[in-house]
Amino acid sequence: MPPPKPLPTKSDLKKKSTRARENVALSRTAKEMTRARLTKEQAARLRIKKRKKILRNRMIVASVILLVAAAAGFYRFGPLAAVPKKTDSAVKTVAKQKKKPIPPKVKKVNRHNNKPPEETSKDTDQNSSVSMTTCTFIDYSRSTYNYYTNKSVPYRVLKTYIFYPKTAPVSQGGSASLGASSSPYPTIVFAEGYKVTPLTYQELLDFWVTKGFVVIAPMFPDTNAVAVKAMHNVKTSERDTANEPADVAFVIKNVLADAASPQSGCGVLYHLINPNDLMLAGQSDGAQVAAALVYDTDYTPLLQSGIFKAVEVLSGDEIGVGSYVEPPNPPPALFIQSNTDRCNPPQEAQALYDAIPMPDKWFLELFNADHLPPYDGNDKAAFAVVSNVTADFFILAAHGSLPGNQFVTTSDVSPSVAHMTYGLYAPGMPTLSMTSKACYIK
Numbered sequence: 001m002p003p004p005k006p007l008p009t010k011s012d013l014k015k016k017s018t019r020a021r022e023n024v025a026l027s028r029t030a031k032e033m034t035r036a037r038l039t040k041e042q043a044a045r046l047r048i049k050k051r052k053k054i055l056r057n058r059m060i061v062a063s064v065i066l067l068v069a070a071a072a073g074f075y076r077f078g079p080l081a082a083v084p085k086k087t088d089s090a091v092k093t094v095a096k097q098k099k100k101p102i103p104p105k106v107k108k109v110n111r112h113n114n115k116p117p118e119e120t121s122k123d124t125d126q127n128s129s130v131s132m133t134t135c136t137f138i139d140y141s142r143s144t145y146n147y148y149t150n151k152s153v154p155y156r157v158l159k160t161y162i163f164y165p166k167t168a169p170v171s172q173g174g175s176a177s178l179g180a181s182s183s184p185y186p187t188i189v190f191a192e193g194y195k196v197t198p199l200t201y202q203e204l205l206d207f208w209v210t211k212g213f214v215v216i217a218p219m220f221p222d223t224n225a226v227a228v229k230a231m232h233n234v235k236t237s238e239r240d241t242a243n244e245p246a247d248v249a250f251v252i253k254n255v256l257a258d259a260a261s262p263q264s265g266c267g268v269l270y271h272l273i274n275p276n277d278l279m280l281a282g283q284s285d286g287a288q289v290a291a292a293l294v295y296d297t298d299y300t301p302l303l304q305s306g307i308f309k310a311v312e313v314l315s316g317d318e319i320g321v322g323s324y325v326e327p328p329n330p331p332p333a334l335f336i337q338s339n340t341d342r343c344n345p346p347q348e349a350q351a352l353y354d355a356i357p358m359p360d361k362w363f364l365e366l367f368n369a370d371h372l373p374p375y376d377g378n379d380k381a382a383f384a385v386v387s388n389v390t391a392d393f394f395i396l397a398a399h400g401s402l403p404g405n406q407f408v409t410t411s412d413v414s415p416s417v418a419h420m421t422y423g424l425y426a427p428g429m430p431t432l433s434m435t436s437k438a439c440y441i442k
Contacts, residue, residue: 127206131166134159135266137218137254142246144221147239148231156221156243158251161198163205163215164272183214184259186277186309186398190217191248193284193372194238194439195228201283203377207387211395214273218251220244223285241285242320245293249302252278279394280308280331283375284344287316291324294331295356298322305329310397312390314375315341317348318355326358332402333361334393336374336386339429342438343371346429353426362407363426364389366418371439385418 139156146152164185188208192198198205198217205215221227222240231237258264259273282290291313292299298320306329313335318324333356337349353363366374366382373379374386389411396402405422412420421427 127210129166130163130206130209132161132163133268134161135258135269136160137251137266139247139250142243145240146231147222147234147237156247156250158221158247159219160251160255160266161205161215161217161219162266162268162272163202163209163217164268165209165212165214183272184274185212185214185272186279186394187214187216187255187273188279188281188394189248189252189255190215191244191280191282191286191289192217192220192224193282193286194223194241195225196372197224197226200225200372200376203383204375204387204390208391208394211391213279213394216251216255216273218247220247238285241288244285244289245296245299245319246302248280248289248293252303252307277398278308279310279312279397281312281314281390282316283314284316284371287313288319291316291333291352291356292319292322294333295324295327296320296322297325300325300327306331309400310334310394310402312336312393313349313352314386314390315344315349315371316352317344318352324352324355324357326356330358330360332393332397333358334364334390335361335426336364336366336390337429338366338369338371338374338382340368340432341366341371342432342435345432345434347431348434350426350429354424357424359424360402360404361422361424362393362411363421364411364418365421365427365429367416381414381417385414389418389420 137158137160139158140154142156143152143154144156164183190198190201190205192200197219201217205217208215219226220240222231222237223244228234228237255266255269255273256275258266258269259271259275262270264270280290280294282288290311293302294300294308294311296319299322305327308331311331311333313333315337316335335349335353337344337346339346353361364385366385369379369382374382377383392411393402393407396407408420408422412418419427
């Protein structure tokens with residue numbers, strides 16, 4: 001049996017306790033050193049991340065600078081290189097100039113284009129011997145339909161141009177004058193075509209005034225150039241032509257009433273026109289209106305028979321399906337049509353002429369003319385014939401002395417431009433297809 005171990009002395013216990021504390025201290029030191037080592041590694045990683053971020057930001061800034069420099073170089077040496085660099089004073093001058101209103105550009109009008117000019121905002125006199133003004137008549141018994149919005153207003157506004165002599169009429173262009181030196185004057189009521197205004201025909205209307213006439217020209221509410229443009233050029237607006245004979249009749253009644261009253265709404269008309277010397281004319285769709293108002297049974301009840309002394313149908317055709325008749329006291333009629341007009345083809349004018357069963361009618365055939373230029377002055381040769389023949393026809397009608405075939409002889413003076421015939425039927429002309437390119441319809 002081994003001898004028992006001796007009991008530890010007090011010093012032994014003290015030494016053991018000291019070693020234990022030393023071991024604990026060593027353990028803590030190791031742990032702290034380990035923790036410190038991990039913190040240094042983490043700090044190193046963070047430093048690396050920061051460096052990478054700084055480097056990336058610097059690269060982005062450098063890229064932006066390079067792009068800006070490239071763009072500046074393009075504008076400096078590219079297409080704008082020819083523009084000199086402005087000084088500060090030059091820039092200030094430009095800035096001041098921008099504050100000033102920029103004058104509108106003036107469009108050049110091609111005088112040989114078949115498209116008519118649009119109406120300007122100013123209504124000015126064009127001829128030194130002709131005065132012009134406007135009066136507006138409103139028919140509350142009928143409505144105006146907007147073909148773009150498909151809505152109606154319960155009235156029809158008829159702005160009406162009035163052309164009248166400033167002085168005693170003078171002879172122009174080889175045509176005789178009526179000889180009237182003071183009011184009341186014989187009067188021509190004129191119906192415009194589609195997508196134009198009375199100002200489109202101002203050269204022709206002024207010419208008539210210089211021969212001793214007053215011209216009354218209403219602007220139709222749905223088919224004039226301004227209205228069609230406001231309706232975004234919708235072509236269905238031309239359907240309103242069927243309402244225009246009533247427009248003309250309404251204007252005539254108001255004009256006659258104002259001419260007879262010093263308290264009239266349109267004061268310029270008082271004692272200006274002779275109600276017993278009324279003539280009627282129209283061009284294109286307006287020619288349809290003129291012929292219908294006098295000869296079409298759908299429209300003849302609008303005015304009393306025999307109110308007109310003469311009618312001129314300028315490049316027109318039939319307005320609808322109504323029948324044409326010879327009314328009581330029928331006025332003589334002059335038809336004008338070009339044999340090369342593809343807007344209102346010749347056969348259309350022939351059909352209208354032949355449909356009116358009366359002997360007192362004349363047909364002036366134009367050669368190689370378009371639809372509008374013979375009436376707005378763009379075709380000088382055709383316009384010279386048209387203006388003189390139409391004026392002579394009205395003058396003779398005002399005197400009640402249209403001499404049948406004799407008028408053919410006196411009017412047939414430019415055989416290379418036009419030829420006049422007289423009788424029940426229109427002359428033979430080519431049959432052409434209609435195309436909107438030949439019109440002034442946009």
